[in-house]
Amino acid sequence: MSKPLFTHLGSALAGGLVVLLCMSGPFKRGLHEAKDTAHLSSQSRKSTRPPASDTGSGHPAPLPEVLKKPPEVQSLEDLLAATGIKLPTRTELNTYLADSGYPAEGYLAAGMILQDPGLMREAIIREPANPHVLFALASRSEFSDEDRISWARQLQEVQPDNSLASFLLASLTWDNADKNSALEILNEVDHRKTFQTFTSESLIAVTDALRATGNDSNASTYHALLTVDLPHLAQLLSLSQNLREHAQHSSPEEAIIARRRNADLGTSVAKQNDLISGLVGLSIQGNAYADLPPDAPFPIAEMNYDAFLASIEHRRNQMRELPVVTDALRGTPELVEGYCRRALALGEIEALRWLRSRIPSSSE
Structure with a gap:
């Protein structure tokens, strides 16, 4: 079974590498230099940053220690086997849909389980x-650009107070070669609004379908937490890039x-209560x-460079503890x-914190 990178399972398998893979060489250099200038004041540190065009020796600087080694994790098969799930067949899911009155959420869950866009x-x-449903389909690359933009626009109309709808619409519009319209959409984003990703709704829908099929x-629930994907993150990364x-080709203003x-978008994503969103936000x-x-x-x-590097280290430490959590479960x-x-009520991070508090320390 193939799964996209951006899943809760992906956060266990690839979390420590997401920031490394997504950051560019120049920014890695900036992080390294920030570590070396930690003793400077904020005002002085601003004047010591090299120009964007300064490539130094032409060789990338060493990565900070926190980014060098990925966390040790278990295999995909081991993690999924631990759930004890028997994935339902198409026939079983059709029976579930019929028994529950053919609900939209049921079709969405069945499509996620079988990876069936139809x-x-x-x-x-x-x-x-x-x-x-609008958000889930607009986020997925299996559908045409025209359909996705239409669904994202409908989502913005249905949920005008959800800033994520505007970010998603702007990203899809920009990728469709309409930068000016995308910038106009971003101009109207109010960061005081909510940022609803519907992750919990997807988890509940998949959990209900798995329960109903025996x-x-x-x-x-555990299987859903490991496998529900987060395709909107790839689209938000595209908008960020x-x-x-x-910014590189515009006036200073x-x-x-x-x-x-970009920073506001990253902050909104990083505040979500799952590990992979936190890493992508960073x-x-x-x-x-x-x-x-x-x-x-x-x-x-x-937030200066040092604060950002500390955030990376904090998230990485969270990822390191996930295999221990799996052993306990x-x-x-x-x-x-x-x-x-x-996890369903409070989110993945809060559930992990609770679980870690009940796992004896290895030193005990």
Whole structure:
């Protein structure tokens, strides 16, 4: 079974590498230099940043220690086998859909389980104004650009207070060679609004479908937590890269606006309560800081290079503990139940914190 990178399982397998893969060489150099100038004041540090065109010796600087080694993780097969799930067949899912009245959320879940875009499209036929369905389909590259832009625009109309709808629409519009319209959409984004990703709705829909087709309740939730994908993150990374390139070729005033938009987007993504979004958010913030000219204002006033590097290290430490969590879930049914209930209600990170607090330290 092939899965996209941006899944909760992907956060276990690739989390420590996401920032490394997404950041450019020049920004890696900036991070390394920031570590060497940690003793300087913020005002002095701004004047010591090299110009974006300064390539030094032409060789990339060594990476910070925190980025050199990926976390040790278990194999995909081991993690999925630990759930004890028997994936339903198409016939079993058809029976589930019929018994539940052919709901849009059910079709979406069935499409996610079977990785079938046709079933997902049926969901939007059933409920064309369902924001979860609109978001899920607009985020997926399996569908045409025209359809995705149309769905993202409908999502923006249905949920005008969800800033993610505008970010998604801007990204799709920009990728469709209409940069000016995308920038106009971004001009209207109010960062005080909500940023709803519908991750919990997808988890619940997949969990319900697995339960209804004969699987254990906790195992269904755990499997959903490992495998539900997050395709919107790839689209947001694309928008971030476009904003970075726009900043490189714009007037100083326009560049400042583009970097701040990138930083605001990264902050919104990083605040989501799952590990992979946190890592991708940091990568987007990295694009905001990349190629920053000397004496230009920081995209986020209170976050200098050192603070950003500390955020990377914090997220990496979270990823390192995930295999320990998996070992505990294998052997303790009570922990599985507690973890799954908290993950659905509070999010992955809060559930992991609770679980870690109940795992004895290796030094004990």
